[in-house]
Amino acid sequence: MKIVIAGGHGKIALRLTRQLAGRGDSVLGIVRNPRHVADVERAGGEAVVLDLEHATVDEVAATLAGADVAVFSAGSGNAATAARRDRMDRAAVVLVMDAAEQAGVRRFLHVSSINVGCADDPGIGEGYAVYLQAKRAAEQHIFDRDKLDWTVLRPGVLADGDGDGTAELTAGNPIAPKRARFDQVAREDVAAVLVELIDRPGTAGRIYVVVGGDTPIEKAIDV
Numbered sequence: 001m002k003i004v005i006a007g008g009h010g011k012i013a014l015r016l017t018r019q020l021a022g023r024g025d026s027v028l029g030i031v032r033n034p035r036h037v038a039d040v041e042r043a044g045g046e047a048v049v050l051d052l053e054h055a056t057v058d059e060v061a062a063t064l065a066g067a068d069v070a071v072f073s074a075g076s077g078n079a080a081t082a083a084r085r086d087r088m089d090r091a092a093v094v095l096v097m098d099a100a101e102q103a104g105v106r107r108f109l110h111v112s113s114i115n116v117g118c119a120d121d122p123g124i125g126e127g128y129a130v131y132l133q134a135k136r137a138a139e140q141h142i143f144d145r146d147k148l149d150w151t152v153l154r155p156g157v158l159a160d161g162d163g164d165g166t167a168e169l170t171a172g173n174p175i176a177p178k179r180a181r182f183d184q185v186a187r188e189d190v191a192a193v194l195v196e197l198i199d200r201p202g203t204a205g206r207i208y209v210v211v212g213g214d215t216p217i218e219k220a221i222d223v
Contacts, residue, residue, distance in 0.1 A: 002026040003198065004067045004105075006096050007074025008047055009036035011160070012111060015191035016071065017045040020198075030063060030074075052092040053084070060099035069107040069198050070100045082130045089134035094141050101147050107204070108148045109197055111190070112139055114156045114183070114209055117176025124180060136176070143174050149204035151197050155190045156183040156211035163188025168213025169220045171206065183211035196221045 003020055005013045008029015017027045021044025029040040029047045040047035048063050052074060064070055076088035093110065100108055112135050118124050119132035142150050154172055163186040193210050196217055197203050203221070213220060 001068040001198070002028070002066055003069045003071060004028045004030065004064050005045075005071045005073055006030045006052060006092070007072065008040050008045065009033070010073050010075060011158070012187050012190050012194075013071075013073045014039060014043045015188050016073070016194050017043040019191055019195050021045055028063065028067070030060075052095060053087045055095065057095060057098045057102060060096055061102040064099055064103040064105050067103070067105045069109065070096060070105050071109045071111070071194060071198075072096050073111045076131065076134075080131075085130050085134045089131060090137045090141070093138040097141065097145060097148060101145075106147070106149045107198070107201065108142075108145075108150045109194060110138070110142055110150065110152050111194070112152050112154045114154045114211070115180050116154060117178045118180045121178065121180060139174070139176075149201065151203050151205070152207045153190070153193060153197065154207065154209045156181065156185040156209075158190065159184045159186050161186060161188075163192060164212070165189065165192060165217060166212075166214050167193060167217050167220050168211050168215060169193070170209045172209045173207060181211075185211045189217065192217050193221065
């Protein structure tokens with residue numbers, strides 16, 4: 001398959017690229033910084049330099065041409081302003097979905113957040129709340145798409161280090177729980193879950209919450 005990853009230099013995206021390329025898939029990562037191209041190539045993928053904050057639908061659609069799957073794994077970063085969070089964590093998602101529809105790429109996977117329903121919690125912290133508000137708005141755009149076979153993945157608190165190949169997956173719903181959770185999950189395991197979702201078109205139209213757990217990922221996903 002050919003998979004295009006928006007946010008191709010992200011910590012999940014590079015792990016996903018490595019896993020997909022390792023089994024023979026073709027991976028194209030969209031990166032903003034030309035200096036990140038080499039990292040994507042070292043992971044086994046190719047890279048195209050395109051700033052999703054300023055790109056047009058036509059430009060992104062051209063990048064998606066011929067792809068089987070589009071994965072949105074970009075993010076605004078911890079120190080982003082509220083305006084940049086909206087541009088990257090919401091508007092860029094809409095941009096990539098519009099481009100996927102234009103390019104005829106139906107399968108769309110989106111990496112969201114376990115706490116997307118807690119954006120209005122006054123105790124969550126202002127910066128985190130703005131991030132979650134943008135993520136929540138992006139999800140609402142996704143749920144309205146009937147021309148995409150979308151799947152939303154809501155990971156817990158992301159951790160580096162080796163994954164275990166195991167996780168706990170639960171079914172989510174469009175109205176996310178409003179109680180914050182801070183269960184951890186390894187980025188390597190999140191990437192492995194994305195691989196499983198790519199391989200399972202029957203997961204389209206579903207939302208999954210993933211945290212660390214003891215169940216092998218290929219079995220954990222059967223929820």
